[in-house]
Amino acid sequence: MRAEKKDKRRAEIEAVALEVMRERGYEGASMLNIAKAAKASNETLYRWYGDKQRLFLEIVKSNAAEAEEALDKALKAPLPPADILEQIGKLMLRLLLGERAVALNRAAACDASGQLGGALAKGGRERVFPKIVKLMGALREAGVIAPPSDEQAATWFIQLLIGDLQLRRVIGTLPEPTRGQINQHAKTTLAAFYSLCGTDQTGV
Amino acid sequence: MRAEKKDKRRAEIEAVALEVMRERGYEGASMLNIAKAAKASNETLYRWYGDKQRLFLEIVKSNAAEAEEALDKALKAPLPPADILEQIGKLMLRLLLGERAVALNRAAACDASGQLGGALAKGGRERVFPKIVKLMGALREAGVIAPPSDEQAATWFIQLLIGDLQLRRVIGTLPEPTRGQINQHAKTTLAAFYSLCGTDQTGV
DNA sequence: CAGTAACTGTACACATTCATACGGCTTTAC
DNA sequence: GTAAAGCCGTATGAATGTGTACAGTTACTG
Secondary structure, three states: OHHHHHHHHHHHHHHHHHHHHHHHHHHHOOHHHHHHHOOOOHHHHHHHHOOHHHHHHHHHHHHHHHHHHHHHHHHOOOOOHHHHHHHHHHHHHHHHHOHHHHHHHHHHHHOOOOHHHHHHHHHOHHHHHHHHHHHHHHHHHOOOEOOOOHHHHHHHHHHHHOOOHHHHHHOOOOOOOOHHHHHHHHHHHHHHHHHHHEOOOOOO | OHHHHHHHHHHHHHHHHHHHHHHHHHHHOOHHHHHHHOOOOHHHHHHHHOOHHHHHHHHHHHHHHHHHHHHHHHHOOOOOHHHHHHHHHHHHHHHHHOHHHHHHHHHHHHOOOOHHHHHHHHHOHHHHHHHHHHHHHHHHHOOOEOOOOHHHHHHHHHHHHOOOHHHHHHOOOOOOOOHHHHHHHHHHHHHHHHHHHEOOOOOO
16 A cells, blocks of 8 residues: 555656756756655655665666666567567657656766766666667568668667757757657658668669 | 967866866856866956856857867868768767767756757757758769758768767767777768768668 | 056855754554 | 654755955056
């Protein structure tokens, strides 16, 4: 009983923390401000998380777990690999350019110790990349692509898909893309990707 | 006489500011810390720059001017466009993944007002992108590439070249690349780029 | 060489954060 | 129903940053 409620409260506080951070930056997201916004006591925050860094570390972990779940679900869908790749593309755009990931990347950029950045990479890219590589293997075996290597294909895919969009989101010069823009961009990316890696080299 | 000296001192202070920021993060780079490190008075810093944000805005501007100069120089070199593209690729990797640009992007990520990010984009991407587009036009006219559009070619080039490398630098999970790594990566990128945009579609 | 302007170093008031502590209230457990 | 635990709100003290002020020194200028 109580455990569930506490989990819910924790999720609530973490959501509020991100919201505060979104509005006032990482500096402005002090434990006190977060506590006030969440209608919690700062003492509770300190007891639960220890300090600000560990609070955000916790958020990074939750976020990574959620993202991985969504990704695995998309990967396991009973569809041809090419369709899965399209879904993955859209999903990654949505996740990586969404408010949550952007806020966490901002926090990591502000954290001089580099711990947040490390956790973000560990829970994010390092977990995701192998899955993409594996998917590329499936695509290759299905004869959809013929890349120099699965790793190279995964790298190209991510670069063409995300490129510098995430950094532009992080420094605040790019608004969050709409669903329509995401679909459009995923489509364009896939066309380029297949033109780069495809077995069919007719181009255009 | 004095004007020169002052310019030199300003450049010195700005360099120190970046150095402090590199070591202690944007938060840790207080006006006081910068003043101490630069053996200057904080009063001078406040008189010259007004506040921390404008100090960093000034640094962004200087950096952008320097980068643009280097870029223009490379673009005007008496070489075939394909060679110029390679030089530009290496130059951009060096500039964008170097300590200075990374520190400034970190600062922009920490700046909740978004002004630093705006200035960074204005002095950086918005100035550079049109130049790349123009270069793509030259490459197209020289028959080296046959892209759907010059803009698309420029976008692909940048995405394949920079990708998520800059963000990974900013969150501290990627070390600064060596000269050798830069050359290697530029080469790989160009191969992919030509395979994507080239008139010659034999692939591999 | 004298006068003036600017810079350094230090000090200051004010605000804010961090981390801890405590009284009062609600909720859980027995 | 009563005891205990946990959380809220507020208070607290140490530390730090911001922006301003001022005395002493250095370095230009005429």
